[in-house]
Amino acid sequence: MNKLKIGFIGAGNMARSLIGGLIASGLPAENVMASTPDADQLQALSDDFGIQTSPDNQDTVDQSEVVVLAVKPQVLKPVCQALTARHDSLYLSVAAGIPTSSLGRWLGQEADGAPLAIIRAMPNTPALLQTGATVLYANPQTSEGQRESAEAIMRAVGLALWVEKEAQMDAVTALSGSGPAYYFLFMEAMINAAQELGLSADSARLLTVQTAFGAAKMALEIDEEPATLRQNVTSPGGTTERAIQTFQQGGLEKLVASALTAARDRARELAEELGK
Numbered sequence: 001m002n003k004l005k006i007g008f009i010g011a012g013n014m015a016r017s018l019i020g021g022l023i024a025s026g027l028p029a030e031n032v033m034a035s036t037p038d039a040d041q042l043q044a045l046s047d048d049f050g051i052q053t054s055p056d057n058q059d060t061v062d063q064s065e066v067v068v069l070a071v072k073p074q075v076l077k078p079v080c081q082a083l084t085a086r087h088d089s090l091y092l093s094v095a096a097g098i099p100t101s102s103l104g105r106w107l108g109q110e111a112d113g114a115p116l117a118i119i120r121a122m123p124n125t126p127a128l129l130q131t132g133a134t135v136l137y138a139n140p141q142t143s144e145g146q147r148e149s150a151e152a153i154m155r156a157v158g159l160a161l162w163v164e165k166e167a168q169m170d171a172v173t174a175l176s177g178s179g180p181a182y183y184f185l186f187m188e189a190m191i192n193a194a195q196e197l198g199l200s201a202d203s204a205r206l207l208t209v210q211t212a213f214g215a216a217k218m219a220l221e222i223d224e225e226p227a228t229l230r231q232n233v234t235s236p237g238g239t240t241e242r243a244i245q246t247f248q249q250g251g252l253e254k255l256v257a258s259a260l261t262a263a264r265d266r267a268r269e270l271a272e273e274l275g276k
């Protein structure tokens, strides 16, 4: 991994998080490069991390064994079509929703017949604070070594998990991809409700967020199912039980299932639209 040349196309939030995480985990800066048309973004990357930069995406492709495609999904097609792909490289896309078959077509693998190793990753926004959850799918052309490299890159910004079927990426998008927003929505509702019960806005926010953090830490670090953790803090006849009953009578579980299904269906639609 430390000898691997990794290049980023796009120098926005996701590229910066990955580059920052990789350098912090010991990857030498001289092994990393990035390209984007914006000279200020390139200067900032070179000042902050000491990496090589270029305004020309082809330089990144020519000099990298792993090319991380970190532009917005809407511009990925023209960006890929403008490149002459190296066939010995791995292409790792973090663009939400774009299938590996579209990436291969745009990178020209059908024109010259040679298959390309492509991995598609679905990170989420906490990756910006190195606490992301990323799911990866590799096409059949990807070698074991390339899979390991991609996993190491995504681990620089949090947890990394594999799926073996590309169709599962739509479910993942609905769960971890969009998931942070679901928790923010729940936090908003708790903050508003707490204020209605008489707490100040500051206290309501702080207590809501710290409680969410503590619950997530318990669920991550204690070897029990969330249902058990919940039951452990739900005394018969107590306050928690009354609140949980209210959620369940209101159809919370069904609502969550409908929301995830709607997000999964939208992910399919977007993959269809963006992947053309």
Ligand SMILES: NC(=O)c1ccc[n+]([C@@H]2O[C@H](COP(=O)([O-])OP(=O)(O)OC[C@H]3O[C@@H](n4cnc5c(N)ncnc54)[C@H](OP(=O)(O)O)[C@@H]3O)[C@@H](O)[C@H]2O)c1
Pocket (backbone or CB within 6 Å): 009, 010, 011, 012, 013, 014, 015, 035, 036, 037, 038, 041, 057, 070, 071, 072, 073, 075, 079, 094, 095, 096, 122, 123, 124, 125, 126, 127, 128
């Ligand atoms: N942010 C997240 O938490 C998150 C989560 C999951 C997935 N993703 C995925 O990560 C990708 C990047 O997202 P982001 O949040 O990092 O977006 P972003 O901050 O807008 O970064 C995109 C970068 O691509 C650059 N760019 C635009 N056109 C380019 C071109 N022709 N050649 C090279 N670079 C070009 C942009 O430059 P300009 O600013 O000059 O346009 C910018 O540096 C997206 O595909 C998104 O789906 C992001």
